[in-house]
Amino acid sequence: MKLSYTTKNGRIRFELEGDSQRDLFAEIGKIQEVFEETVCGKCRGENIKFVVRNVDDNLYYELRCTDCGARLSFGAHKKGGGLFPKRKDADGNWLPDGGWVKWNPKTSQNE
């Protein structure tokens, strides 16, 4: 089965293929988790950019709000190359603002 899926904000279209509804369901889920963040969790602005930072050959995937400078970081699944938004802290607690953080130069911390 083939499927054309367009993200909620209409900016990205995917061509998906799967042997079953379960395959397609899973593929759509992966896309929605990564590509359907449409507003900044801090300021609710819609000017979001996809950014990949290379630090010492480690790649960091994040969404960045061009209105307020907040960002949402993504982690990588160990298998399959998929990404997921980091919405929890290292202890497994949900982060405020859906995981969007802003660097505070005064405290040198993400907030």
Ligand SMILES: [Zn+2]
């Ligand atoms: Zn923002």
